[in-house]
Amino acid sequence: MPKVSNKGKQMPESPIRKLVPYADIAKKKGNKVYHLNIGQPDIKTPEVAMTAVKNANIEVLEYSHSAGFESYRNKLSQYYKSHGLPVEVADIIITTGGSEALLFAMGSTMDQGDEIIIPEPFYANYNGFSTASGVKVVPVISTIDTGFALPPIAAFEKLITAKTKAILICNPGNPTGYLYSKDEMLQLAELVKKHDLFLIADEVYREFAYDGYEHHSVMNLPGIEEHAIMIDSVSKRYSMCGARIGCIVSKNKEVMATAMKFAQARLSPPTFAQIASEAALETPQSYFDEVITEYRERRDTLVAELQKIEGVKVAVPKGAFYCIAQLPIDNADHFAQWLLESFDSNHETVMVAPAAGFYSTPGVGLNEVRIAYVLKKEDLIRSVQILKEALAQYNSK
Numbered sequence: 001m002p003k004v005s006n007k008g009k010q011m012p013e014s015p016i017r018k019l020v021p022y023a024d025i026a027k028k029k030g031n032k033v034y035h036l037n038i039g040q041p042d043i044k045t046p047e048v049a050m051t052a053v054k055n056a057n058i059e060v061l062e063y064s065h066s067a068g069f070e071s072y073r074n075k076l077s078q079y080y081k082s083h084g085l086p087v088e089v090a091d092i093i094i095t096t097g098g099s100e101a102l103l104f105a106m107g108s109t110m111d112q113g114d115e116i117i118i119p120e121p122f123y124a125n126y127n128g129f130s131t132a133s134g135v136k137v138v139p140v141i142s143t144i145d146t147g148f149a150l151p152p153i154a155a156f157e158k159l160i161t162a163k164t165k166a167i168l169i170c171n172p173g174n175p176t177g178y179l180y181s182k183d184e185m186l187q188l189a190e191l192v193k194k195h196d197l198f199l200i201a202d203e204v205y206r207e208f209a210y211d212g213y214e215h216h217s218v219m220n221l222p223g224i225e226e227h228a229i230m231i232d233s234v235s236k237r238y239s240m241c242g243a244r245i246g247c248i249v250s251k252n253k254e255v256m257a258t259a260m261k262f263a264q265a266r267l268s269p270p271t272f273a274q275i276a277s278e279a280a281l282e283t284p285q286s287y288f289d290e291v292i293t294e295y296r297e298r299r300d301t302l303v304a305e306l307q308k309i310e311g312v313k314v315a316v317p318k319g320a321f322y323c324i325a326q327l328p329i330d331n332a333d334h335f336a337q338w339l340l341e342s343f344d345s346n347h348e349t350v351m352v353a354p355a356a357g358f359y360s361t362p363g364v365g366l367n368e369v370r371i372a373y374v375l376k377k378e379d380l381i382r383s384v385q386i387l388k389e390a391l392a393q394y395n396s397k
Contacts, residue, residue: 007134012127015357016370022340023351031344034383036371037336037353039174039322043239043291045280052279053272064268067260068094068247072278076247079281083206085219091249093259094269098204098233098246099125105229105248106133108258109198115163116200117156121148121324121358121365123174123202137360138164144326144368147315148176150184153191166198166229167191172205172215175358175370176324177299177317179209182216189221198255199224204233204246205320207288210296213318225251236321238280239291243273295321298373298380305384306371309391322372324355324365328391332356332369335394343393345386352387 016038023033067073073092080087095101102125110116112134118126120139130137138159142148156167167188172179180188192199201218209215218228233246248259299317306314311328329335332354339349355368373380 007131010131012124012131012357014128015124015355016353019336019340019351019353022337026340026344026349029344030347032348033340034348034350034375034379034386036373036375036383037351039236039372039374040241041236041239041321041374042376043294045239045276046283046287048282049238049240049276049280053276056272056275058271061271064271064274066263066266066268067092068269069274069278072274075278075281080219080249085217087219087249090253091251091256093248093256093263094274095246095248095263096266096269097244098202098231098235099129100266101231101233101246101248102126102129102200102202103133104259104262105198105200105231105255106130106135107262108255109200109229110135110165113163114165115161116166116168117159117164118168118360119148119151120360121175121355121368121370122168122360123170124357126168127357127360135165136163139360141359141361141364142176142178144313144315144324148173148178148324150180150187153187156188156191157195160195160197164195164197166200168200168202170202170205171218172208172317172319173322174205174320175322175353175355176315177320177322178315179213179318180216182214185216185218185221189224189227192227193224197227198229199227200229200231202231204231204236206232207237208292208295208321209319210292210299211318215319219249219251227252229255234277234280238277238283240276240280243270243276245269245273245277295373298375298377299323301377302371302373302380302384305381306387309384309388311391321374322370324358324368324370326368328395329367331366333366335390336369338394339390343390345389348382348386349390350383350386 073089077089115136230249235241313326317323352369355365359365
């Protein structure tokens with residue numbers, strides 16, 4: 001029988017989606033499942049985006065330009081400039097989600113066997129994108145005890161080899177909610193200059209910063225214009241995960257010309273989704289003000305409730321809408337499956353994402369889970385109540 005590729009065998013399962021069959025079984029039993037496992041906001045997509053698609057008068061659904069609509073890139077450039085980022089139209093290629101932008105970034109800057117340094121825990125699909133690109137992830141560990149702050153630069157420096165091509169950060173972070181300080185960003189800038197590396201910043205949660213903290217973009221770091229690559233997406237900003245529209249942004253003309261070849265190979269990003277994304281740029285600031293207030297309140301509610309459970313440790317997120325919680329258990333994978341397969345509280349249970357899948361170092365994060373606070377506050381309170389009951393029952397077995 002023909003065999004699948006080694007690359008295919010090495011592709012990691014999604015720690016977020018691999019529990020879906022168990023959730024389906026729980027629902028078939030009549031149990032309600034509170035989904036804390038996936039960053040799918042329940043916030044309404046801006047009406048202006050949905051209206052643009054409904055009103056689109058298209059007789060032939062043609063290919064778009066490989067770099068995306070010029071009108072969209074023009075407006076996107078203006079959007080970035082209004083947020084203090086010096087991004088020109090030529091610096092932008094529209095992609096099918098931030099995922100494709102990351103694949104383009106890796107494909108344009110790294111060869112088979114090259115290395116990329118990533119602070120962990122990190123967005124689980126970075127493992128998948130790296131495997132698909134034949135690139136080796138070299139993790140540098142950040143811990144819950146420091147709130148997942150950037151590890152010391154010396155820890156990065158000792159990992160740099162002749163094969164190292166880039167450092168990748170998620171800012172604010174998924175799964176930690178950590179927001180990099182200006183000083184941390186400047187330290188990374190110095191490091192990539194010194195060792196002639198790329199600094200790839202996944203900034204899809206840029207708007208989601210709390211408590212007066214400010215987001216510092218890779219595109220604003222002086223002196224590393226040729227090193228900086230920004231990844232962005234409409235998924236979280238406008239609650240448009242299903243649109244699958246993102247972009248890769250860089251001042252490095254050779255990188256962008258190379259990324260364009262990958263863009264041409266996949267032909268073009270989807271037309272209707274670009275219409276929605278372009279219209280979404282008209283979303284009023286009041287929308288974001290309300291969304292940020294809502295997420296901050298959800299974060300405060302979730303953290304306060306988790307801190308009431310004995311043996312639970314949680315790092316308070318400064319941005320995005322995730323947190324990592326350390327639970328008084330040995331194996332979060334087993335616990336997450338048990339929650340769906342064997343436990344209910346008045347026919348209700350919760351679905352969490354085991355955090356080990358957000359690390360590439362084996363054996364790390366086994367007792368941690370990622371929780372997305374994308375549900376309304378009363379649902380978060382009920383979810384943590386269920387979690388507390390579940391932990392008591394699980395640990396008494």
